[in-house]
Amino acid sequence: PLGFRPAPKALLLEIKRLRKHFAHGDAPAVERVSLDLGEGEMLALLGPSGCGKTTTLRMIGGFETPDEGTISLHGEDITSLPPEARGIGFVFQDYALFPHLSVLDNVKFGLRKLPRAKAVARAQEMLALVGLSGLDARKPHELSGGQQQRVALARTLAVAPPLVLMDEPFSNLDAAMRVETRQEVRKLLKAAGSAAILVTHDQEEAMAVADRIAVMESGRVVQIGTPDEIYRNPVSAFVASFLGRSNILTGTASGMQVQTEFGNLPLSRAANGAVSLSVRPEQIMLEPDPDGTASVVGREFRGHDQLFWVQEGERCMLVISGAGASIEVGSKVRLRICDCVVPLA
Numbered sequence: 001p002l003g004f005r006p007a008p009k010a011l012l013l014e015i016k017r018l019r020k021h022f023a024h025g026d027a028p029a030v031e032r033v034s035l036d037l038g039e040g041e042m043l044a045l046l047g048p049s050g051c052g053k054t055t056t057l058r059m060i061g062g063f064e065t066p067d068e069g070t071i072s073l074h075g076e077d078i079t080s081l082p083p084e085a086r087g088i089g090f091v092f093q094d095y096a097l098f099p100h101l102s103v104l105d106n107v108k109f110g111l112r113k114l115p116r117a118k119a120v121a122r123a124q125e126m127l128a129l130v131g132l133s134g135l136d137a138r139k140p141h142e143l144s145g146g147q148q149q150r151v152a153l154a155r156t157l158a159v160a161p162p163l164v165l166m167d168e169p170f171s172n173l174d175a176a177m178r179v180e181t182r183q184e185v186r187k188l189l190k191a192a193g194s195a196a197i198l199v200t201h202d203q204e205e206a207m208a209v210a211d212r213i214a215v216m217e218s219g220r221v222v223q224i225g226t227p228d229e230i231y232r233n234p235v236s237a238f239v240a241s242f243l244g245r246s247n248i249l250t251g252t253a254s255g256m257q258v259q260t261e262f263g264n265l266p267l268s269r270a271a272n273g274a275v276s277l278s279v280r281p282e283q284i285m286l287e288p289d290p291d292g293t294a295s296v297v298g299r300e301f302r303g304h305d306q307l308f309w310v311q312e313g314e315r316c317m318l319v320i321s322g323a324g325a326s327i328e329v330g331s332k333v334r335l336r337i338c339d340c341v342v343p344l345a
């Protein structure tokens with residue numbers, strides 16, 4: 001049931017049981033996090049504020065020392081190396097551009113080993129790729145936040161490091177720019193063969209750019225997989241609701257079937273006994289029915305589809321229907337679950 005799996009890539013980064021407990025923290029910020037990353041692979045660390053994403057990233061970068069655990073890059077233990085000795089690229093939220101250097105010189109900074117003409121050409125190529133041609137001579141303070149962010153990206157990608165760490169790199173871009181830039185960055189990384197770890201709390205961004213997503217909750221990685229795997233088979237109510245929207249039901253499972261208040265339904269994987277279940281809003285059909293036991297209590301038109309909130313007894317269910325369905329708030333309906341439901345841990 002776990003779908004397509006790309007061919008395994010050579011292992012680039014291996015993190016084993018990383019732990020960090022800050023002096024004044026109640027609970028560890030990061031607790032036994034283990035992750036593998038293949039060469040050229042793009043991984044998103046996804047989770048709500050405070051779940052330990054940034055601390056994990058900072059330990060990989062060498063800006064924070066783990067209490068326990070190891071980090072290896074290309075098979076070499078780098079756990080206690082300083083950041084500059086790790087050969088890793090960074091793009092952080094505050095970009096850290098050199099304020100006194102021009103845009104071109106900022107991007108050229110990591111290319112000092114190249115002959116000057118080559119470095120300039122490479123820097124200009126990177127600036128063109130991030131859509132900033134013509135701004136070479138400006139200083140960082142003469143740019144918008146979004147433009148500074150793109151200079152920081154260009155500077156990091158110019159040296160094509162084997163691994164790039166990115167902490168919310170698109171946070172200062174407007175919505176349209178963000179969608180475009182993240183696809184460009186993905187293309188740039190893939191073209192350069194660089195792997196990347198992206199910290200984000202935005203599930204749509206994680207699904208759009210990452211090959212795999214590690215979902216974090218309270219310092220732990222609770223699920224890791226491709227966006228499809230995690231969306232189709234979330235392991236818990238937390239993951240189901242964090243990646244997409246979900247209705248959580250209960251039922252009594254027996255093998256590949258489960259008895260619920262919506263009747264006997266097929267399960268996506270075998271389970272037995274009392275279970276919680278995830279049902280995606282698009283897996284529910286809404287049928288107008290004057291004798292129906294459910295009623296529509298809310299509607300949101302989204303252009304390509306519509307969200308409906310439907311009260312069925314004590315429970316409010318979220319349903320997504322096509323844009324064409326003409327169902328008014330207040331009307332009686334019948335709900336039908338038309339797909340496998342997912343048993344949760």
Ligand code: ATP
Pocket residue numbers: 022023024025028029047048049050051052053054055056201
């Ligand atoms: P956000 O999305 O808000 O940046 P995050 O998932 O990146 O959140 P972290 O920044 O890793 O989370 O923080 C994890 C926990 O560790 C939080 O409870 C935070 O308050 C705590 N923490 C982070 N840095 C420090 C520090 N230097 N000293 C003490 N506690 C810290």
